[in-house]
Amino acid sequence: MYKKISTATKNDRLPISGNAFLISLVISFVALWFYMYINCIDVTDWFIENMLVFIFSAWCIFSYKRFAFSDTSYFFFYLFLLLHIFGAMYAYTQNPVGEYFQEKYNLWRNPYDRVVHFGFGFLLAYPLHDYLLNRLKIKSHWQYVLPVEITLSLACTFELIEWTVAELTTKETGETYVATQGDVWDAHKDIALAVAGAAITMLTLYIYRNQKKK
Numbered sequence: 466m467y468k469k470i471s472t473a474t475k476n477d478r479l480p481i482s483g484n485a486f487l488i489s490l491v492i493s494f495v496a497l498w499f500y501m502y503i504n505c506i507d508v509t510d511w512f513i514e515n516m517l518v519f520i521f522s523a524w525c526i527f528s529y530k531r532f533a534f535s536d537t538s539y540f541f542f543y544l545f546l547l548l549h550i551f552g553a554m555y556a557y558t559q560n561p562v563g564e565y566f567q568e569k570y571n572l573w574r575n576p577y578d579r580v581v582h583f584g585f586g587f588l589l590a591y592p593l594h595d596y597l598l599n600r601l602k603i604k605s606h607w608q609y610v611l612p613v614e615i616t617l618s619l620a621c622t623f624e625l626i627e628w629t630v631a632e633l634t635t636k637e638t639g640e641t642y643v644a645t646q647g648d649v650w651d652a653h654k655d656i657a658l659a660v661a662g663a664a665i666t667m668l669t670l671y672i673y674r675n676q677k678k679k
Contacts, residue, residue, distance in 0.1 A: 471535040473595040478533040486536050490543045497547065501554040513630060514553035518546060532600045538592035545588040548581050557581075558646055574646040582655040586616045586662030594667065609667045616663035620656040627652075 470486060471477050481487060505511040525542070534542075552560055555577075563577030593612035597603045603611070648654070
């Protein structure tokens, strides 16, 4: 039976070996990663899309002793990475969930990448808040504002990474990876959605905690 899931405001963090919840997330993610790898439609794009996943996963492992995020934060990491690798499995532009909404609402492009960019801000703002609150000890309103600003910076950085990859690879690989699908404002919209997602999470958390205090 799992212990009570820790949150950013509850510091009952367990070592990895004693955290059954965290171990279950890792095992299920690895299993799903291999399944999606085996069934991906473009192996080259798959590995390019997963370069940041590898780097981020290694960072999570090696930084655990210095700072352990809450279970809730790791769960949000897990959800975002699942959204991402599910998109990468279909090179994003051919994702079936996106195709469903494209046909249903008569959209001119597959919108799945928009969902993931929104999810980037929506799901990762909480872990950023967790880090600011418990690692950097920021107690003021900046613990809610900074995650939105950091999300903006990270979203811009990712768009620069996409541009660099497109420049360094073949035209076909670059177009598949960047997945603009003919939208000249693609990068701007992706950044805006990430910031909007982070703002929604932080505003919701701020209102919830204020209501709880009352």
